[in-house]
Amino acid sequence: MSRLDHATLFIDPQRCIGCQACVQACSECPSHDGVSMIHLDEVHRATTVQTAPSVCMHCEDPACVAVCPADAIHKDAHGVVHTAATERCIGCANCVLACPFGVPKHDTRTELMTKCDLCYDRTSRDLRPMCATVCPSGALFYGTREEVEDERQARPIDVFDIGGQAVRTRVAYMLPAHETVLHVAEPAGPRRSVAETCLEEALW
Amino acid sequence: MGRLPAPLADLQARYGPHLEYAPPGGFAARGEPDRRVQTHCCFCGQQCGVTLAVKDEKVIAVEPWEEFPFNQGKLCPKGVKRYLQSNHRDRLTRPLVRTGRGFAPIPWDEALDIVAERIERLQRLHGPDAMAVLSGASLTNEKAYLMGKFARLAVGTRHIDYNGRLCMVAAGAANLKAFGIDRAANPWADIPLTDLVLVTGANVSECSPITTDYIWRARDRGAKVIVIDPRLTPIARTADLYLPVKPGHDSALMNAILHGVIRLGGVDERFVEAHTTGFDAVRETVAGYAPEAVEHLVGVPAHRIEQAARMWTQAPRTMLLHARGIEHHTKGVENVLSCINLVLATGRIGRPGCGYATITGQGNGQGAREHGQRCNQLPGARDIENPAHRAEIATFWGVPEATLPGKGATAPEIVALAHRGEVRGLLSLCFNPLVSLPDARFTREALERLDFFVAIDFFMSETARHADLILPGSLHEEDDGTVTNVEGRVIRIRKAVDPPGEARRDWEIICAIAARLGKESLFRFDSSEAIFEELRRASRGGLADYSGITWKKIEERMGVFWPCPSIDHPGTPRLFEGGRFAHPGGRARFHAVEHRPPADDVDAAYPIRLTTGRVVSQFLSGNQTRRIGPLVDQYPEPLLEMHPILAGRLGIRDGERVRVRSRRDAIELRAQVVATIRPDTVFVPYHWPGEQSVNRLTHRSYDPVAGIPEFKVSAVRIERLDEVAP
Numbered sequence: 001m002s003r004l005d006h007a008t009l010f011i012d013p014q015r016c017i018g019c020q021a022c023v024q025a026c027s028e029c030p031s032h033d034g035v036s037m038i039h040l041d042e043v044h045r046a047t048t049v050q051t052a053p054s055v056c057m058h059c060e061d062p063a064c065v066a067v068c069p070a071d072a073i074h075k076d077a078h079g080v081v082h083t084a085a086t087e088r089c090i091g092c093a094n095c096v097l098a099c100p101f102g103v104p105k106h107d108t109r110t111e112l113m114t115k116c117d118l119c120y121d122r123t124s125r126d127l128r129p130m131c132a133t134v135c136p137s138g139a140l141f142y143g144t145r146e147e148v149e150d151e152r153q154a155r156p157i158d159v160f161d162i163g164g165q166a167v168r169t170r171v172a173y174m175l176p177a178h179e180t181v182l183h184v185a186e187p188a189g190p191r192r193s194v195a196e197t198c199l200e201e202a203l204w
Numbered sequence: 205m206g207r208l209p210a211p212l213a214d215l216q217a218r219y220g221p222h223l224e225y226a227p228p229g230g231f232a233a234r235g236e237p238d239r240r241v242q243t244h245c246c247f248c249g250q251q252c253g254v255t256l257a258v259k260d261e262k263v264i265a266v267e268p269w270e271e272f273p274f275n276q277g278k279l280c281p282k283g284v285k286r287y288l289q290s291n292h293r294d295r296l297t298r299p300l301v302r303t304g305r306g307f308a309p310i311p312w313d314e315a316l317d318i319v320a321e322r323i324e325r326l327q328r329l330h331g332p333d334a335m336a337v338l339s340g341a342s343l344t345n346e347k348a349y350l351m352g353k354f355a356r357l358a359v360g361t362r363h364i365d366y367n368g369r370l371c372m373v374a375a376g377a378a379n380l381k382a383f384g385i386d387r388a389a390n391p392w393a394d395i396p397l398t399d400l401v402l403v404t405g406a407n408v409s410e411c412s413p414i415t416t417d418y419i420w421r422a423r424d425r426g427a428k429v430i431v432i433d434p435r436l437t438p439i440a441r442t443a444d445l446y447l448p449v450k451p452g453h454d455s456a457l458m459n460a461i462l463h464g465v466i467r468l469g470g471v472d473e474r475f476v477e478a479h480t481t482g483f484d485a486v487r488e489t490v491a492g493y494a495p496e497a498v499e500h501l502v503g504v505p506a507h508r509i510e511q512a513a514r515m516w517t518q519a520p521r522t523m524l525l526h527a528r529g530i531e532h533h534t535k536g537v538e539n540v541l542s543c544i545n546l547v548l549a550t551g552r553i554g555r556p557g558c559g560y561a562t563i564t565g566q567g568n569g570q571g572a573r574e575h576g577q578r579c580n581q582l583p584g585a586r587d588i589e590n591p592a593h594r595a596e597i598a599t600f601w602g603v604p605e606a607t608l609p610g611k612g613a614t615a616p617e618i619v620a621l622a623h624r625g626e627v628r629g630l631l632s633l634c635f636n637p638l639v640s641l642p643d644a645r646f647t648r649e650a651l652e653r654l655d656f657f658v659a660i661d662f663f664m665s666e667t668a669r670h671a672d673l674i675l676p677g678s679l680h681e682e683d684d685g686t687v688t689n690v691e692g693r694v695i696r697i698r699k700a701v702d703p704p705g706e707a708r709r710d711w712e713i714i715c716a717i718a719a720r721l722g723k724e725s726l727f728r729f730d731s732s733e734a735i736f737e738e739l740r741r742a743s744r745g746g747l748a749d750y751s752g753i754t755w756k757k758i759e760e761r762m763g764v765f766w767p768c769p770s771i772d773h774p775g776t777p778r779l780f781e782g783g784r785f786a787h788p789g790g791r792a793r794f795h796a797v798e799h800r801p802p803a804d805d806v807d808a809a810y811p812i813r814l815t816t817g818r819v820v821s822q823f824l825s826g827n828q829t830r831r832i833g834p835l836v837d838q839y840p841e842p843l844l845e846m847h848p849i850l851a852g853r854l855g856i857r858d859g860e861r862v863r864v865r866s867r868r869d870a871i872e873l874r875a876q877v878v879a880t881i882r883p884d885t886v887f888v889p890y891h892w893p894g895e896q897s898v899n900r901l902t903h904r905s906y907d908p909v910a911g912i913p914e915f916k917v918s919a920v921r922i923e924r925l926d927e928v929a930p
Contacts, residue, residue, distance in 0.1 A: 033231025
């Protein structure tokens with residue numbers, strides 16, 4: 001049995017240091033040479049050094065697959081949602097618009113959609129994805145749910161409430177240990193971290 | 205002779221920096237490698253294990269080396285893209301001589317003859333010390349050892365020093381004073397075992413990225429994290445406590461924390477009594493640093509200082525980590541001692557999960573400071589002014605003790621001697637002082653005044669452009685050797701490919717020059733391993749004892765921690781177990797430290813504190829990383845980081861180009877307005893030359909003991925330009 005049947009990526013933005021090792025490593029992959037399928041987002045640099053990597057979440061019921069008019073996007077038996085098959089993709093960008101996580105990118109040069117395929121070249125051979133192998137902070141972890149729960153205090157979640165609709169994913173986010181629900185957009189504005197409070201108190 | 209031999213644009217067009225983006229022949233042509241070589245990253249002191257993929261005798265990729273225990277495959281972006289320095293179009297492959305219009309290739313024999321002839325003539329006219337040698341901390345242990353021996357015995361000058369002067373020397377001097385030995389006290393495996401990590405003056409996420417994971421592994425066990433830094437760095441973002449210290453006030457803050465710990469009864473009186481000396485003076489000194497008395501001085505409110513003291517006191521095990529943030533000061537040694545005082549007073553050292561370390565910055569930041577390429581040092585971390593140490597090494601080398609030169613000038617002092625005309629000739633390897641030393645205009649003037657300058661380099665650095673001769677040396681992946689990582693673990697650097705064209709291994713060049721200077725019998729090495737064999741025997745009985753380490757042993761054990769005094773000794777991952785320190789008598793020494801203001805302090809004309817540092821995608825003076833396209837794209841130019849309160853007061857918008865002026869010079873940069881820095885402080889990274897060089901603003905003020913420059917505090921003012929960037 002392949003490890004791919006049990007293992008997946010876990011993303012912990014708490015740990016992310018914005019170094020882009022994941023982006024640089026992804027761009028080294030032989031199947032998409034020189035181009036990264038993982039993206040690193042600065043959340044709001046004016047106020048925070050928070051960054052977060054985004055990979056394909058590999059949804060249980062992927063919107064990108066549903067909206068593709070050319071049947072170019074395939075979810076396999078491992079639950080991996082593959083990048084659009086080049087011979088079928090018509091570059092319509094329906095998937096780009098439909099994805100609730102903003103993952104697929106439309107390459108205007110080749111008129112094709114590209115996205116993360118869970119490093120299928122490596123993971124199908126029981127190697128860890130490049131991004132999670134090099135990530136120096138552990139913000140990207142590849143393994144089983146049991147392994148990540150055993151090693152860490154943060155808890156994995158794989159259900160997202162997006163506009164009232166529950167989206168289940170194969171890739172999980174890590175929720176800080178004391179949280180049960182994480183509101184991506186806080187109703188009362190972003191909460192202040194201890195560090196931010198400490199900096200505001202600085203005497204000068 | 206040292207003015208640029210051609211217009212800058214011409215030199216840049218020919219020698220770069222140009223940007224490389226893809227492996228030889230492009231990504232599509234890469235294919236399966238012919239072989240894989242397990243070695244280490246060529247950049248920082250973490251020395252992550254990497255696998256280099258080689259095809260057709262070219263390095264074509266980096267692959268993770270997951271079995272190496274320190275980093276287990278983890279890398280930063282520099283480590284991933286380092287292979288792009290191999291096969292680079294800017295690579296120097298032939299010896300070059302300065303001509304009226306630039307540089308021209310010459311044969312090796314001719315180049316080496318010129319070097320020997322010019323050194324001899326210059327020393328005949330002006331004395332042996334008119335020739336100086338500058339060396340580097342990215343060099344292997346073998347080369348570091350060779351450079352010290354070469355300068356003292358072949359050139360016969362007392363002036364040799366290295367760019368670790370800009371990196372490790374404050375921590376090294378303080379460790380020596382306090383512990384009697386200069387090495388990280390604990391292996392990194394102790395970090396995940398601790399209950400509290402205190403990180404001060406270390407932008408871990410950008411300068412030693414994989415240490416981030418060690419800290420999080422501690423957190424997953426329930427450990428707390430305190431970060432002290434004027435900038436809210438990525439490691440500070442999630443900290444349990446963050447103290448935004450005012451630049452230049454670290455020892456006062458650390459004294460205040462210790463004051464708080466004493467008030468809480470947190471002193472380990474039994475440990476202090478049994479294993480240390482000098483605590484009474486420290487207790488007396490820190491009595492004057494009550495948190496409420498110094499809160500405005502250090503820029504952190506008293507209740508936060510007290511919180512830090514409480515957290516430290518309550519944690520059974522602690523790890524204190526620091527780096528250049530507290531060390532790049534005219535009181536760098538004192539800042540480090542103030543940290544060690546806290547560690548010793550609470551007995552938090554020499555146990556699993558409990559200890560202290562400075563985070564070395566350069567690739568061989570640890571090993572390159574042990575084998576005798578420092579101005580005051582002989583192999584085995586011996587003291588060049590200690591008669592017994594001198595006699596040991598003179599006997600070992602088979603030379604009369606009286607012929608061994610004495611203590612020389614530090615690297616910045618060597619540049620100042622060149623500026624004054626006392627040093628007339630320079631040989632440099634692995635050092636780019638024009639970018640890395642403070643007050644760059646002064647450094648350029650000094651280079652321009654040299655009678656003779658020979659640079660050994662793989663790329664033409666900004667400094668090498670001023671040379672009379674440039675000898676093409678070797679990249680990290682083109683030679684075998686060892687380095688000593690941040691933990692004191694000696695590890696193997698393996699050759700992946702041969703130097704290209706006519707380029708030679710650095711040690712071969714040095715030995716060839718020594719031979720022409722008539723010292724062939726002392727420099728008869730047929731391999732890098734032969735140099736290591738001499739090095740380890742020379743270190744026997746010294747503080748940094750490598751005598752029980754061999755290349756084979758390193759390979760079998762994935763590294764060996766020094767001290768390792770015999771072949772059957774397993775090495776020493778953790779120092780000071782059982783409270784035994786390296787001073788005679790075995791006791792650690794406290795040093796009372798009073799706060800002193802920084803040398804270039806703020807006033808009405810220059811009211812803002814400038815501090816400098818690194819970004820994750822560049823390394824040191826950038827001679828390698830400014831040629832690697834994906835790294836340059838990640839952070840293309842130095843930005844002036846400033847708080848919106850300061851920007852608002854000055855009427856500056858995010859992205860606007862502004863002029864930053866110090867008492868030395870002025871440069872123009874784009875402002876990055878961010879709320880993650882103290883409002884009275886601005887930050888600029890230092891990896892760039894010329895118009896973008898923040899070291900044009902920094903000042904030539906040094907720690908009186910260690911000679912490290914005060915990069916972390918300069919007084920500046922910020923001026924708006926007429927034009928506004930779109």
